Amino acid sequence: MTKQYDTIIIGAGHNGLVCAAYLAKKGQKVLLLEAADTLGGLASTREFHPGFKASVAHTINQFSSKIVGDLNLAAYGFKSGKPMQSVGLSEDGQHVSIANGKVTGVGQSDIDAFARYTKMMQRYAKAMAGFSLQTIPPIGNNSFSEVLTFAKMGLKIRGLGREDMRELLRIISLPARDLMDENFDNPILKAMLSWDGLIGSKMAPRSPNNTVLMMLFRMIGEHRGAHALPVGGMDGLINALSNALTSSGAEIRTSAPVGQVLVNRSKNGLSAVGVILQNGEEFKAQRIVSAVDPKQTFLDLVGVDNLEIEFTNRINRLRSDGYVAKLHLALDGLPDFNGINIPNERMIIAPEMDAIEFAFDDAKYGEASSEPVMEVMLPSLRDQSLAPEGKHVLSAHIMYVPYNRKGGWTKKAKDQLAKNAIKTLSQYAPGIEKQIAHAELLTPADIAESHLVTGGHWHHGEFALDQMMMMRPTYEAAQYKTPIPGLYLASAGCHPGGGIMGGPGHNAAHEILK
Amino acid sequence: MSKIKDPFAGERLKETPFHPRQSALNLRNAWSSWNGYLFADCYYEAEYEYFCIRNQCGTYDITPMQKYEISGADAEAMLNRMVTRDISKLRKNRVTYVCWCTDEGRMIDDGTIFMLTCGSPSLAWLRKSSFGYKDVTIKDLSDTVAALSFQGPTSCEVLKKMGLSKIDTLKPFGIKHFKFKGGKLMVSRTGFTGDLGYELWIDPKLALDLWDALYAAGEDFGIQPYGETATNMARLEAGFIMPEMEFNEALKTIHFQHDQTPLELDLGWLVDFKKPHFNGRNALLREKEKGTEYMLTKLDIQGNKPAEESFLYSDKACTKQIGYVTSAMWSPVVKANIALAMIKTKHLDGDIWAEINYVKELRQLSKMAKCTVMKKPFWAPARAKATPPGPY
The missing domain is CATH 2.40.30.110 (Aminomethyltransferase beta-barrel domains)
Known part of the structure; x- marks a missing residue:
């Protein structure tokens, strides 16, 4: 006899964990299946060199405090950590820093403009914050809840007042470049502010689409846009989540890759009734929740034979090629960054917006940028357990690195990219190249393979206007239910999207418990 | 003088392999077009041709019909998801009439499966439908198979006289293969007139030989070519639907629900809800429960x-x-x-x-x-x- 669960959740990324924790807390019998041997998905901490550990996601800036409260994560050891400064590096050591909502290292007019700009953006972020933790209804059924949700959204925006609302509507799809040029003079400040609206997406400062929305989305967390590393590193969050759910009686299985969602086919139609692991083991449940990205969920685990034709093709055309690579360096000692005492903040290497734009130009034609721009951290300065004593881990997001490189990701191409990145780093931290004991470079193609996420895309699907809200991942699957009864989605591929936020896991659990 | 020989080359209608014979018989020069082919509305007089179908026999050139060969290990699974009928029950050398719908259950087209034939080009939809199946090959045979519909009460006698042995044992929707002039002739007992009739499928190179053999055998049985107008009369008496008359193909319909569902078109018998999954099933089930x-x-x-x-x-x-x-x-x-x-x-x-x-x-x-x-x-x-x- 196979054991019967209320819910099986595929994928123990943070969204899978959040969803499982909510369901288990309500008394459901939950089984959480994870392909890797560690929990946390892109936020999981893995050893990349003996004694050195890192995670793909290396900060948190928007994890929902509602979820922290609902799941009582503090009781399970979660502390969100102090907000970090963001530092825009300058080769000559004249850095630009943002801390506690104030900018330093720029002229007075930029200081004043930044104060105005930040206040405005925070008002907008506040107006939009509520919608990330709720299901966006489909358009066109004119149900009471649909009308109510959209009316509330409208009211929130309207509540900003006439001038703010007009300005929000004006800037909402503006390229970062225009927004920055309108407000600031300092090139480093402009580049580092656009960074949060671009990273993880196939967009550069001159791309119109949802850069501004992305910036606002990152400002809804407890530190209002500042990044932080939880106490105990990323594992601090993941362990708290897994403790919360195991103490509610949920079962977790790691190294249990799912091969197939079991779909029952009868004269009553289709229904998802279980999963089959790649090793043939079978588990049954009343419902299956996939916290795996939508493309893998539908095309690989469910199979097109169980889907409708237009739906299948919409899933297939989801834009989900990642453009961010990850560099992990095992360092023999603390690198010496020009003009910085202790490099324990979040550093951005992008001297001007054009540097970001040109890096993107390379990538959009299938090449990794020869002069990459990056976001750099030394997480071992905040969490000693990540490296042996006296040694350090450098963790860097590199833009733009295409998932599909022209000519493929050969060893030579990877070595060249790592070399370019280290060369760039050494311009800001001279001598760093001599401290490197080991370098691990994960292109989006590597991330796709190592973390089982389509395209190696952070957000499981481009976070863009055409793939947002009731269109994320696509209509008929945007309310966490899918066309197959018993199958739900709970990944970053759903509203409100990616980032270590927990929204999709929260919302999916809410739909299931309705 | 322009150097381009024929600036309208791409606009000119193609001629089917039967054209040399048909153009000689088209007294009224009444041509229109179907899927890029020159194609007869009528030859002499529509009503006269109609009476041929009902009282003797007639040929109707269905070469312009779109024909696809779908092969590979997953071909049946792919088609069975696409069409509303359960084709897993289809036996060898049998034809089945099917229709297919959008996800919303709106009818895209109807057709028959032996290869797969349908009135309008459907390659894009077939390719969409095959996405995700590992072993499916779709071949467009539209220009490489000549086809003649041969209908009417004397049609069986004519085929017998032409030497197609045991053609009278062929059941409706059955298929038989014959040798013909060193090539192959496929005959299906199918048609669009609601009467006794067959459809003949052959290599375009043998098309005129087939025509000549058929017209020689049919001389005493009143054989005549007939065109679109007579076809339209015969099919209406048989109660068959016609695109752009009874239904608007869903993929060509702009206005919401100006297309139709098979249930509205009284094709409920083609929709097999016992089949666990097919495209449009959920939408059609909702419609069935609510009533059309x-x-x-x-x-x-x-x-x-x-x-x-x-x-x-x-x-x-x-x-x-x-x-x-x-x-x-x-x-x-x-x-x-x-x-x-x-x-x-x-x-x-x-x-x-x-x-x-x-x-x-x-x-x-x-x-x-x-x-x-x-x-x-x-x-x-x-x-x-x-x-x-x-x-x-």
Whole structure:
């Protein structure tokens, strides 16, 4: 006899964990299946060199405090950590820093403009914050809840007042470049502010689409846009989540890759009734929740034979090629960054917006940028357990690195990219190249393979206007239910999207418990 | 002088392999186009050709029909998801009539499966449908198979005389293969006239040989070519639907729900809800439970004025409009004024009146005619289904 669960959740990324924790807390019998041997998905901490550990996601800036409260994560050891400064590096050591909502290292007019700009953006972020933790209804059924949700959204925006609302509507799809040029003079400040609206997406400062929305989305967390590393590193969050759910009686299985969602086919139609692991083991449940990205969920685990034709093709055309690579360096000692005492903040290497734009130009034609721009951290300065004593881990997001490189990701191409990145780093931290004991470079193609996420895309699907809200991942699957009864989605591929936020896991659990 | 030989080369209609014979017989030069081919509306006179179909036999060039060969280990699974009928039951050398829908259950097209034939180009939809299946190959055979529909009560006798042995044992929707002039001739007992008839499928190189052999054998059996107009008359008597008359192909429909579902088109028998999954199943199931808004209905109408493009009302005073006629004609063989019409389902049991507009020597006239709902096809002779069909 196979054991019967209320819910099986595929994928123990943070969204899978959040969803499982909510369901288990309500008394459901939950089984959480994870392909890797560690929990946390892109936020999981893995050893990349003996004694050195890192995670793909290396900060948190928007994890929902509602979820922290609902799941009582503090009781399970979660502390969100102090907000970090963001530092825009300058080769000559004249850095630009943002801390506690104030900018330093720029002229007075930029200081004043930044104060105005930040206040405005925070008002907008506040107006939009509520919608990330709720299901966006489909358009066109004119149900009471649909009308109510959209009316509330409208009211929130309207509540900003006439001038703010007009300005929000004006800037909402503006390229970062225009927004920055309108407000600031300092090139480093402009580049580092656009960074949060671009990273993880196939967009550069001159791309119109949802850069501004992305910036606002990152400002809804407890530190209002500042990044932080939880106490105990990323594992601090993941362990708290897994403790919360195991103490509610949920079962977790790691190294249990799912091969197939079991779909029952009868004269009553289709229904998802279980999963089959790649090793043939079978588990049954009343419902299956996939916290795996939508493309893998539908095309690989469910199979097109169980889907409708237009739906299948919409899933297939989801834009989900990642453009961010990850560099992990095992360092023999603390690198010496020009003009910085202790490099324990979040550093951005992008001297001007054009540097970001040109890096993107390379990538959009299938090449990794020869002069990459990056976001750099030394997480071992905040969490000693990540490296042996006296040694350090450098963790860097590199833009733009295409998932599909022209000519493929050969060893030579990877070595060249790592070399370019280290060369760039050494311009800001001279001598760093001599401290490197080991370098691990994960292109989006590597991330796709190592973390089982389509395209190696952070957000499981481009976070863009055409793939947002009731269109994320696509209509008929945007309310966490899918066309197959018993199958739900709970990944970053759903509203409100990616980032270590927990929204999709929260919302999916809410739909299931309705 | 332009150096380009023919600036309109791409616009010119292609000729089917039967064209040399057909053009010689097309006395009226009445051509139109179908899927890029030159194709006869009529040859001499539509009614004359119609009577050939009903009383003798006739050929109708269906080469322009779109033909696809779908092969590979996953071909059946792919098609079975695409069409509403369960084709896993289809045996070798049998043909089945199917239709396929969008996710919303709106009808895209109908067709038959032996290869797969349909009225309109469907490669894009087939490719969309095959996405995700590992082993499926789709080949467009439209230009590489010549096809002739051969219909009418004497058709079986003519094929016998042509030397197709045991053709009279071929059952409706069955297929037989024959050797012909060093090539292969495939014959299916299918058609679009509701009468005894066959469709002949052959390599285009042998098309004229087939034509000549058929016309030689058919000389004493009244063989004639017939065109689109006569086809349209015959199919209406048989109660068959025609694209752009009874239904608007869903993928070509712009306005929401100006297309139709198979249930509305009275093709519920093609929709097998016992099949666990097929495209549009959920939407069609919802429609079935709710009941269709419209239903394609066969009407027998008072008088002899064809009710072409008529509006239908629930009363003679035209106070409540309940539907519209899609095709109408005076049927010579049934001797009745017949029509297909889309009628609001909830009004099917009440009175139905057609407002018929007609022209008499340039005078625009109008009259009201009472309609009776007919359950069965207007024309369905026993020989159409009998095996052997019997001599004529």
